[in-house]
Amino acid sequence: MTVAVAADNAGVDLKNLLARQLDGDPRVGEVLDHGVHDASDDRAYPRLGLAAAETVARGEADRAVLVCGTGIGMCVAANKVEGVRATVAHDSYSVERSVLSNNCQVLTMGARVIGPELAKRLVDEWLGHSFDPSSASAGKVAHITDYERRH
Numbered sequence: 482m483t484v485a486v487a488a489d490n491a492g493v494d495l496k497n498l499l500a501r502q503l504d505g506d507p508r509v510g511e512v513l514d515h516g517v518h519d520a521s522d523d524r525a526y527p528r529l530g531l532a533a534a535e536t537v538a539r540g541e542a543d544r545a546v547l548v549c550g551t552g553i554g555m556c557v558a559a560n561k562v563e564g565v566r567a568t569v570a571h572d573s574y575s576v577e578r579s580v581l582s583n584n585c586q587v588l589t590m591g592a593r594v595i596g597p598e599l600a601k602r603l604v605d606e607w608l609g610h611s612f613d614p615s616s617a618s619a620g621k622v623a624h625i626t627d628y629e630r631r632h
């Protein structure tokens with residue numbers, strides 16, 4: 482799969498770490514890094530997160546990992562992009578359910594909330610989950626996407 486990544490300067494170190502891990506993962510064909518690339522770049526999280534989420538909406542990326550201070554701003558921004566379902570998650574169960582229940586394509590994390598080793602482990606787990614369109618959860622997600630299309 483193709484995975485987009487992005488971060489503001491609060492999340493750049495963790496994003497770079499996760500990008501390297503994703504790059505070395507055999508399940509990932511390509512990592513699209515939307516920046517920032519170092520902490521001297523002070524572009525705000527919505528610019529970076531929206532650009533990455535748009536690549537998911539356009540089908541250029543299958544998924545995205547977005548990092549800011551808390552993960553909240555990136556999550557709010559990404560969810561404004563039509564067709565994108567983003568979640569902030571810092572625990573294994575939420576990461577799993579974000580895919581299996583909610584078909585989220587975007588995972589956001591807060592570099593000021595989670596340590597790098599746990600973040601790496603959760604991203605590894607996240608890649609292993611895939612949504613089952615024949616599951617009971619599919620109709621619930623469809624309710625959201627239908628609403629989005631109608632409004």
Ligand SMILES: O=C[C@H](O)[C@H](O)COP(=O)(O)O
Nearest residue numbers: 491549550551552553554555
């Ligand atoms: O959600 C926003 C992020 O945590 C960001 O990195 C920091 O935003 P702030 O500077 O507005 O607190």
